Amino acid sequence: MDIAVIKTGGKQYVVSPGQKLKIEKIEKKVGEEIVFDEVLLVNQNKKTELGSPYLAKAVVKAKVISQDRAKKVTTIKFKPRIRYRKKIGHRQPYTEIEIKSIS
Secondary structure, three states: OOEEEEEEOOEEEEEOOOOEEEEEOOOOOOOOEEEEOOEEEEEEOOEEEEOOOOOOOOOEEEEEEEEEEOOOEEEEEEEOOOOEEEEEEEOOEEEEEEEEEEO
């Protein structure tokens, strides 16, 4: 089984071909291809290659499935005795991708 560790949006993800995952928003249209060149580790055919910090020739290709926003997260600020209440909502944008190949 092919496995790679990629870095995008300040986070690291363990990916394999055919996997779908949600990552930080990338400005691409639905159906476009994304090439991740910041690959930290590749495991193919029981052979593991580790970069320092990145592998020079390794590339992970993915396709954009959707651009959406996550469910609302509500935060409430409250201070007693001074009538201070504040309700804040936030919806984080994300890009859903499907991993096509690791090479």
